[in-house]
Each structure stands twice: as structure tokens, then as C-alpha cells.
Amino acid sequence: MRAPHELSRRQFLAGSTAVLGLGATRLVPFARAAPAATVSVAKCDTYGAELVSTLDRMFDQLGGLGRLVKSRTVAVKLNLTGPPTIRLGPRPAGLAHWVHPRMIGAVVHLMDRAGAHRIRLLEGGYATAIPLEEYMYQAGWDAAEIVGAGRRVELENTNWLGLGKDYPRFDVPGGGLLFPSYHLNHSYRDCDTFVSLTKLKDHTTAGVTLSMKNCFGNIPTTIYGDRVPKDRPDERPHSGRDVVFHNGARQPASPAAPEVDPASPRHDGYRIPRVVVDICAARPIDLGIIDGIESIGGAEGPWGGGEGCHPGVLVAGTNCVNTDAVATAVMGFDPMAPAGTPPFYACDNFLELAEGVGLGSRDLRRIEVAGTPIREARFDFAPLIRSRFPRHIPPYPGEKRGS
Amino acid sequence: MIREGGSTLDLDSWVPLRWPCGPLEIEKGKRREAFTAREAEALRAWAEPGALELVAGTPVTCLVVAWAEGSAADEEQRQALAPLVASARNRGLSVVGWVSATADLQRAAAAAHAGGLAALATDSTAPAPGFEVLRFRKRGFGVRPASDFLGDLGAVWPGMKMDLQAGVDAVSGPTGAPWLDSNGWYVRLARSLAEPRTLWLAFDPPSIGQALPATAYLQAIADTEAYGARWMASLDPHLRIGLLDRRASALSTWATIGRSLAFFRKHRAWTSYVPAGQLGVVSDYTGTNEFLSFEVLNLLARQGSLYRILEKGTALEAPFDGLDAVVYVDEAPPAGDLARRLYAFAEGGGTLVTPPAWEERGVREDDPWLSRYRIFRYGRGRLAVAREEAADPQVLAEDAQLLMSHRHDRLRVFNAGTGLFHYATSGDGRSGVLHAFLFPTPYKRPPMTVWFRQPWATARAWMVEAEEAAPTERTAVEPGVEFHLPPVPVYCALEVSA
Numbered sequence: 001m002r003a004p005h006e007l008s009r010r011q012f013l014a015g016s017t018a019v020l021g022l023g024a025t026r027l028v029p030f031a032r033a034a035p036a037a038t039v040s041v042a043k044c045d046t047y048g049a050e051l052v053s054t055l056d057r058m059f060d061q062l063g064g065l066g067r068l069v070k071s072r073t074v075a076v077k078l079n080l081t082g083p084p085t086i087r088l089g090p091r092p093a094g095l096a097h098w099v100h101p102r103m104i105g106a107v108v109h110l111m112d113r114a115g116a117h118r119i120r121l122l123e124g125g126y127a128t129a130i131p132l133e134e135y136m137y138q139a140g141w142d143a144a145e146i147v148g149a150g151r152r153v154e155l156e157n158t159n160w161l162g163l164g165k166d167y168p169r170f171d172v173p174g175g176g177l178l179f180p181s182y183h184l185n186h187s188y189r190d191c192d193t194f195v196s197l198t199k200l201k202d203h204t205t206a207g208v209t210l211s212m213k214n215c216f217g218n219i220p221t222t223i224y225g226d227r228v229p230k231d232r233p234d235e236r237p238h239s240g241r242d243v244v245f246h247n248g249a250r251q252p253a254s255p256a257a258p259e260v261d262p263a264s265p266r267h268d269g270y271r272i273p274r275v276v277v278d279i280c281a282a283r284p285i286d287l288g289i290i291d292g293i294e295s296i297g298g299a300e301g302p303w304g305g306g307e308g309c310h311p312g313v314l315v316a317g318t319n320c321v322n323t324d325a326v327a328t329a330v331m332g333f334d335p336m337a338p339a340g341t342p343p344f345y346a347c348d349n350f351l352e353l354a355e356g357v358g359l360g361s362r363d364l365r366r367i368e369v370a371g372t373p374i375r376e377a378r379f380d381f382a383p384l385i386r387s388r389f390p391r392h393i394p395p396y397p398g399e400k401r402g403s
Numbered sequence: 404m405i406r407e408g409g410s411t412l413d414l415d416s417w418v419p420l421r422w423p424c425g426p427l428e429i430e431k432g433k434r435r436e437a438f439t440a441r442e443a444e445a446l447r448a449w450a451e452p453g454a455l456e457l458v459a460g461t462p463v464t465c466l467v468v469a470w471a472e473g474s475a476a477d478e479e480q481r482q483a484l485a486p487l488v489a490s491a492r493n494r495g496l497s498v499v500g501w502v503s504a505t506a507d508l509q510r511a512a513a514a515a516h517a518g519g520l521a522a523l524a525t526d527s528t529a530p531a532p533g534f535e536v537l538r539f540r541k542r543g544f545g546v547r548p549a550s551d552f553l554g555d556l557g558a559v560w561p562g563m564k565m566d567l568q569a570g571v572d573a574v575s576g577p578t579g580a581p582w583l584d585s586n587g588w589y590v591r592l593a594r595s596l597a598e599p600r601t602l603w604l605a606f607d608p609p610s611i612g613q614a615l616p617a618t619a620y621l622q623a624i625a626d627t628e629a630y631g632a633r634w635m636a637s638l639d640p641h642l643r644i645g646l647l648d649r650r651a652s653a654l655s656t657w658a659t660i661g662r663s664l665a666f667f668r669k670h671r672a673w674t675s676y677v678p679a680g681q682l683g684v685v686s687d688y689t690g691t692n693e694f695l696s697f698e699v700l701n702l703l704a705r706q707g708s709l710y711r712i713l714e715k716g717t718a719l720e721a722p723f724d725g726l727d728a729v730v731y732v733d734e735a736p737p738a739g740d741l742a743r744r745l746y747a748f749a750e751g752g753g754t755l756v757t758p759p760a761w762e763e764r765g766v767r768e769d770d771p772w773l774s775r776y777r778i779f780r781y782g783r784g785r786l787a788v789a790r791e792e793a794a795d796p797q798v799l800a801e802d803a804q805l806l807m808s809h810r811h812d813r814l815r816v817f818n819a820g821t822g823l824f825h826y827a828t829s830g831d832g833r834s835g836v837l838h839a840f841l842f843p844t845p846y847k848r849p850p851m852t853v854w855f856r857q858p859w860a861t862a863r864a865w866m867v868e869a870e871e872a873a874p875t876e877r878t879a880v881e882p883g884v885e886f887h888l889p890p891v892p893v894y895c896a897l898e899v900s901a
Contacts (some may be wrong), residue, residue, distance in 0.1 A: 085815070085816065085817050085818070085819070086817065086818060087817045087818055087849075087852060088849075089818075089849060089850050090850060090852050090876070090878075090885075090887040130772075130801075130805060131772045131805070133810075134805060134808065134809050134810075137808065137809035137810045137812065138809050138812075138815065140815055140854060140880075142810075143810070144810070163771050163772075302818075302849060303846075389846075
């Protein structure tokens with residue numbers, strides 16, 4: 001059986017070696033060959049009865065869910081960022097920075113109906129090894145209800161070894177922009193189809209959080225955490241990923257490979273977009289589903305400020321770069337925007353980097369949009385920057401860019 | 404006139420303040436390297452009757468002064484303090500003399516009687532018939548206190564382990580979360596096992612080279628009073644000097660201390676509420692079981708688990724109503740009757756967590772996340788038998804909570820940051836209070852949300868800073884109810900009613 005991501009991976013492999021080590025802006029010619037697939041956009045006002053039928057229609061527009069999940073083990077990476085006891089004011093996490101539980105339930109239901117052999121819901125619980133269902137209960141969710149939305153539904157906290165015996169290594173085709181490979185929880189290997197189920201929202205460091213940035217959370221902090229031992233993975237997660245990824249002040253624990261270029265900028269606006277591209281190249285996304293019904297604008301979570309918003313939109317696609325480019329446009333931003341401009345205020349444009357290494361096109365002229373046109377679905381996130389907490393970070397891009 | 408074991412004084416209404424002054428304190432101070440001339444001056448000044456003006460109009464009703472330590476300065480101290488003691492009595496204040504274990508307690512008692520003191524307080528175990536003695540002791544319940552007063556010498560300064568000067572440099576615990584110190588678990592244990600009428604905690608402010616912030620004192624008072632004990636309030640030397648100099652910051656801190664003490668006087672009824680518990684913790688809490696059982700309670704409190712103390716000797720008769728799980732901590736198995744009751748609890752629908760070698764019953768159903776246990780479906784409940792002896796109380800506390808599952812939570816608090824919580828309800832179940840103790844953050848506090856499984860009808864948020872309770876917004880959810888509170892600076896009591 002051919003994995004759904006095989007085609008894009010082959011295309012990636014075909015081009016990536018040629019661009020290794022080049023700056024993103026020099027990759028534009030290669031970008032013309034980056035894949036472009038249909039992206040579905042739909043208005044959806046609530047998490048009520050209309051949700052399942054809307055998603056069903058969107059998946060049909062992408063060629064049907066069956067071709068992606070039938071008789072397969074499907075891993076779904078959720079976006080449950082930050083601790084479960086943090087809310088945006090009184091707003092429950094599902095109405096702000098977390099993908100909504102009914103959205104998860106609807107996707108599980110449709111995948112089950114489409115013949116998925118097994119559905120595994122994944123997330124790296126913030127600084128904890130507790131089972132994912134316990135994490136959900138702490139947020140006030142009924143995990144049993146989510147599991148009950150389909151048959152053979154499992155949950156796993158992938159922020160540590162979990163139920164695996166080891167951490168499989170995922171090589172980044174072409175050698176990687178920041179790291180040559182990543183060691184992940186077994187769940188990202190032991191699946192036939194990989195889905196990123198995420199939120200339509202801003203991101204303080206990466207510009208936007210969409211299907212690609214969601215996969216930053218695939219990375220276990222037992223290896224890539226702030227205070228892990230040098231010579232072995234930690235037994236449990238204790239922290240976030242600031243030191244290894246955001247500021248690059250240390251290398252990950254063994255057996256993870258050190259970064260490609262230790263002399264590269266330590267600015268998180270340089271580093272995070274590259275990790276995002278690396279991880280999506282190493283563990284390709286077969287389907288991206290973006291929950292933009294209720295969300296947060298201005299930040300990726302309440303720790304960055306932000307305010308609640310109601311875009312009332314869903315986006316889905318089989319190519320993560322295409323999907324995120326369309327979603328970026330739905331947010332009122334230009335996916336072609338250069339570093340240092342909205343929404344990439346303080347970072348490189350990860351869509352540009354991803355396109356540069358051949359993961360997919362961000363050029364809206366090349367991407368077919370099915371369903372609601374972007375202009376009709378558009379909800380402008382730009383004004384919501386007003387609620388972002390100020391950060392005292394050096395401007396980006398700075399002098400060291402591309403060094 | 405006085406008997407050991409039963410006080411004739413209304414100690415429960417006393418609000419004590421350590422009142423360091425006089426030659427004995429100066430002599431003690433001189434043994435410290437950092438002791439300054441200003442400190443000595445402050446100690447001399449507080450021996451003057453005029454210094455008592457400071458406590459006028461505050462809830463403080465009792466001064467605790469150094470009385471004897473078995474040194475040559477003892478007599479000088481008594482003479483120097485005579486005018487102060489007389490003036491205090493005239494103001495209606497009770498004066499308690501602190502006697503070190505190195506002093507002759509009987510001689511000190513005779514002098515106290517002659518000097519007009521109301522009582523002595525001491526960590527000495529020597530007898531002192533004929534005079535009221537408040538006994539302080541190290542922690543432990545191998546020998547139960549004979550008196551209805553219990554003084555605790557093992558208390559810690561409550562709060563986040565941190566460099567208070569730096570403000571946010573928290574020390575992490577094993578979970579990566581900041582390490583929180585609290586005496587709440589011990590107060591609950593002491594009240595459960597020793598049942599004293601009055602429980603005082605003696606602990607001094609940490610030395611940070613400058614005056615502690617007012618919020619630190621509020622934390623110290625709240626962490627003690629909310630659980631039903633009393634702090635023998637103790638001011639740091641910088642604050643005492645500041646008060647002497649009438650510095651605005653010191654006066655502001657002192658006002659906060661007064662407001663905090665008054666707040667808990669006003670809400671004394673809360674101390675009669677019964678702590679909500681869904682995880683029973685069975686131990687004899689003594690001897691070789693002391694460390695593990697004490698730490699398990701400490702860590703359960705820290706992780707926000709609602710626990711109920713079940714002393715092994717009385718657990719057979721104790722009600723198990725409302726418990727979702729019971730963890731048996733001690734190495735030695737219980738007597739047959741208690742073992743039968745615990746198994747029956749599991750069979751009836753609860754979760755029983757045991758050390759290794761307990762009889763395994765039911766149908767094996769291991770949880771891959773908890774490989775430290777053999778888990779069995781037993782009747783309508785579950786039995787979890789540890790594969791190895793628990794060595795790490797943190798792991799045992801976490802495992803017990805996970806085995807019970809957050810699915811059954813009675814309470815969830817959102818946007819509290821780093822905090823501790825104490826939830827108790829009135830005997831008739833018609834009202835309750837959630838004490839929320841929050842710790843310093845460099846960030847702006849967001850509004851807090853509290854979810855209760857019990858659908859309380861109303862909630863009022865009491866804070867020390869305000870005379871009136873703040874209203875809350877109620878949202879019915881399924882199941883339960885949420886109350887949305889304004890940002891809480893340090894401490895809040897959410898009073899709920901049916």
C-alpha cells in the first residue's frame with residue numbers, strides 16, 4: 001500500500017539536495033516546481049450540527065476521506081498547546097487556542113465512517129507525561145466522549161517515550177534546515193496516514209499557527225526539552241522547547257543529532273520557521289484540517305496576549321504548504337509576505353522556506369480552492385495584533401540573517 | 404489554677420505576634436554575623452511601652468516575648484520588660500513569655516506568674532505545674548500531645564521557593580513546576596490526628612537582605628488561617644526597623660498584615676468546614692511510615708488533589724462516602740477487618756491503590772501508562788497493586804491521582820498560574836469555600852475561572868484587599884458550574900452556596 005504522502009516525499013527528495021544550505025530567498029526558482037493541490041474552504045458558524053456535514057463536504061472536495069484513511073491506521077496530531085488549565089480569560093481552550101473537542105469528535109466520526117482501521121489522537125502534553133485523556137479531563141473535556149466518536153480510537157501523549165520502546169529517527173530529506181533528523185514518539189512512525197488537526201490563529205514566533213506549525217508539537221521534550229540530560233533522553237518531560245529550539249543555547253539530548261550549523265543565528269525568528277519546515281519534511285502531513293470557527297487572534301495562546309475571535313471558517317487540504325497558504329490568506333495575510341512583514345513580524349516566512357525545499361507551493365495562483373472563495377471566507381487577523389503582549393526581542397530579520 | 408492538658412485561657416481567640424525586644428534578644432542577635440546596630444536599637448525601642456502603639460487598632464491580642472533561655476541575661480530581660488508587660492496588660496493584651504528548652508521552666512514560670520504574664524510558650528518538655536504553658540514540638544505523632552494546644556516548630560515559610568529579591572527566579576521541583584512550600588497539609592493532619600483546640604505555627608520570615616513584600620505576609624497568614632491554625636506572626640528585622648522609622652512601605656506592609664489577620668477573624672466560620680476529599684490516604688502516619696505518608700500528603704496538596712486523611716487506627720469506622728479512591732501508604736498490611744473494608748470499597752466501585760504483595764483479585768486489566776501497577780477490574784471498581792515498594796512520594800502521589808483519574812474531578816481552577824487550593828464545605832453541604840493561594844508572577848494576572856462539579860448557585864470572591872466580596876459571573880456547564888472571577892492578586896476565598 002502506498003502511503004498518501006509518498007508522492008510529495010518523492011518530489012521533495014528529487015529537489016531538496018540541490019537547495020541544501022541556501023537561504024530561503026534564493027530558493028524561489030525551485031518553488032515553481034513545488035506541488036499544488038486542491039484546498040477546501042468552508043464557512044461554518046458553530047460547532048453544532050452543521051459541523052459534520054460541512055467537514056464531510058470538504059473532504060469530498062479533496063477527493064474523499066476514504067482514499068486517505070480506509071483500512072489504515074490514522075494518526076491525528078491535535079493542537080492542544082500550553083497547559084490545560086490556561087484559558088483566554090473565561091473562554092474555554094476549545095473556543096480559543098485549542099482545536100475544539102467537537103471538531104475532534106467530528107473528524108474522528110468521519111474517519112471511522114470512511115473505514116479507518118484505527119484512529120490515534122496525538123499531542124505532546126505540555127511538560128507532562130500524563131495520558132492524553134487525563135490531560136483533556138484537566139481542561140474540562142470529556143475524553144471518553146471523543147474516544148467514543150469512533151471505533152478503535154486511541155490517545156497518546158507523544159511528548160515522551162509513551163507506549164513505544166524507542167524513539168524512531170526521522171531524517172529530514174535533503175539534510176534539514178536546522179537539524180538533520182528528529183527523534184519522535186513511535187506514534188508518528190506507526191501510522192499509515194498522518195493528519196494535522198489544528199487551529200486558525202496567529203503565532204508570536206512563527207507568524208501563524210496552522211497545520212505545519214502544529215507539528216512543532218510532535219517533538220518530545222524528553223529529548224529536546226530545556227533541562228534534559230546530555231547523554232540520554234529524560235524519563236519524563238519537564239519543560240518546553242525554548243532552549244534547544246527558540247534560542248539554541250544548547251543541543252538536544254543523545255541520541256538526537258546536533259543541529260546542522262551551530263553558527264547559524266540564535267534568533268527564534270530564524271530558528272522556529274526552519275524547525276517547522278524540517279519536521280513537516282521529515283514526517284509529512286497527509287491531511288491538514290484547520291479549525292477557524294472560534295479562535296484566538298494576536299497570539300497562539302493566552303501567554304502571548306491575544307483576544308477571542310469568531311472567523312467561522314474551516315480549511316482543509318492534502319498538501320500542508322498549500323493548505324497553510326490558503327489559510328494564511330483567509331486570515332487576511334499574504335502568504336508571499338517576506339520576513340519582517342505581517343504576519344511574519346519577527347520571523348522568516350516558513351511557507352517560503354517550505355516552498356523553497358519543495359514541500360508545496362504557497363502561490364495562490366497555483367492552488368485550486370474548492371468551496372468558499374477566500375475573499376468570502378476572509379477574516380482579518382491583522383487588527384488583533386493590538387492584544388499581543390509586547391516582547392522585548394531583537395528585530396528580525398537582523399544583520400545576521402542568512403549568516 | 405492551671406492544668407496541663409486543658410487550658411483555662413481562650414487561646415482560640417488570641418492573635419499572637421512575636422515581639423522581639425529587650426536584652427535577651429539583643430544578646431541572641433549579637434551571635435549572628437549580620438546583626439546591626441539598627442536592629443539592636445529596634446529591639447531596645449520595642450521594649451518601651453510606647454512601642455505598643457503599633458498594635459493599637461489591629462487584631463493582635465497577644466505578644467510573645469523572649470522570657471528565658473537559661474543565660475545570665477534572663478533576669479535582666481524580665482526587669483527590662485516589666486513596664487512593657489504592665490502597659491500591655493493595661494491595653495488588654497496578653498503577654499506570653501517564650502522559654503527555650505535550655506532554661507529552667509519552673510523558675511521561668513514562677514517569674515512569669517510574678518511578672519503578670521498570661522502564659523509561657525516553650526519547646527521544653529519539663530513540667531511546670533501551676534502555670535499555663537503552651538507546648539511547641541517538632542512534627543510527628545508517635546506521641547500525641549496531651550494538651551488541647553499544639554504548637555508546631557516544624558513549619559516552613561509558605562510560598563514559592565525563590566529568590567524574593569529577584570522576584571521570579573523560582574526553584575523547580577521534580578515535575579518542573581516551581582517548588583511550593585505550605586503548612587496546610589500538616590495543619591490538616593494535626594487537626595485530624597491530634598484534634599487540638601488551638602494550633603499555632605511558629606516560623607520566621609526568610610532572610611533576604613531586605614524587607615519582605617507585604618504579599619509574603621499575606622501568604623503566610625492565609626496559608627495558616629485557611630486551614631484552621633494560627634501563625635505566631637513574626638516580622639522580619641527590616642520591617643521592624645522600617646516601622647520604627649515610620650517608613651511608608653513598612654507601614655503599608657504592617658497595614659496589610661493587620662487587614663489579613665482581621666480578614667480571617669471575620670471569617671472564622673470557614674475553619675469549621677470539612678475539607679473536600681475524593682482520595683483517601685490511609686496510614687498510621689508514624690515511625691517508618693512518617694516520611695512517605697507526610698510527603699504524600701504534601702505532594703497531593705501541591706498537585707491540587709482533593710485528599711482525605713484516614714488514620715489506620717480509625718479507618719475502619721471512618722466514612723468512605725464521597726471517596727473515589729483510597730491509597731494505602733504503609734508498608735505493613737492492615738489488620739484483617741480494615742483489609743476487608745478496603746477490598747469492599749473497591750468491589751463497590753472505588754479504586755484501591757496498594758503496596759506490593761496485596762492479594763490480587765478480579766480480572767487483570769493493566770493500564771499501559773501505569774506499568775508500576777498490576778491493575779484489576781474488581782466488582783464495580785478497580786484494584787491497583789504496586790509492583791514495587793514506593794520509594795518516591797512524588798511518584799506515588801501522581802500515580803494515585805492518575806489511577807483515580809481527573810475524570811472524576813470535583814474542582815478545576817483555570818488561570819491560577821502557580822497556586823495551591825483548599826476546598827472545604829459546611830457540615831450541611833449548603834455552602835463551601837475555596838481558598839486560592841497564588842504565587843508571584845512577573846505577568847499580568849488574567850481573570851480566573853473555577854469549575855465545580857457541584858452546581859453551586861452563587862459565589863462571592865473575598866479578598867483581603869477589599870471590604871466587600873466581589874461578584875462573580877456564573878455559567879452553567881454540563882456537568883457543574885463555572886464561576887468567573889476578577890484577577891486575584893495573591894489570595895482569594897471563593898465562598899459558594901447552594
